[in-house]
Amino acid sequence: MKADEVLEGLVKGQDELKEEIPEQMKKFKDFSKSVMKDGALSKKQKKLIALGAALAKRCDYCIVKNLNEAIELEASKEEILEAASVVMLLDGGPGVAYSTFLLEKYNELTE
Template identity: 40%
Template structure:
């Protein structure tokens, strides 16, 4: 759990650093991310489980940490997170 929290803190720090020289770009990216992940035809939990699966397939440890946290915040159970993770591994994320 500590490594996951460190990863989240690293991402937050990197975004702050990036926004120092690219405020508008970071703002638009964050707005786009917020728009895409808001509930619509799919609820937030489903979208976060998809995002987690994509992060696993991309092998992005920072993205994985953030989306596990977001999945839990959206009400996903440990079992749902593990099942989504297993599907992602099947599709190219590796064990």
């Protein structure tokens, strides 16, 4: 599945969840906004951390969403791959495997 299709699927699914459980989804969104705002760490730094966590959790939707947002926050390819390398160090082979997925989606999103 192409990166844009993954993002579209995530948005569609989240919209459905908002209809089914609006209170919970609003609280989740509010929590997310409060965590991901600039603080001691910049939004970009937090997004790179989130991207690393998504890689370690092996969540395709999360990887593509956080990757897209990192790119929007002007994270460089070098920064993104360096964050991925930390996951590879701690996660071994699966971290490497999902980093290839990350690189594929990076190329799709930046072409």
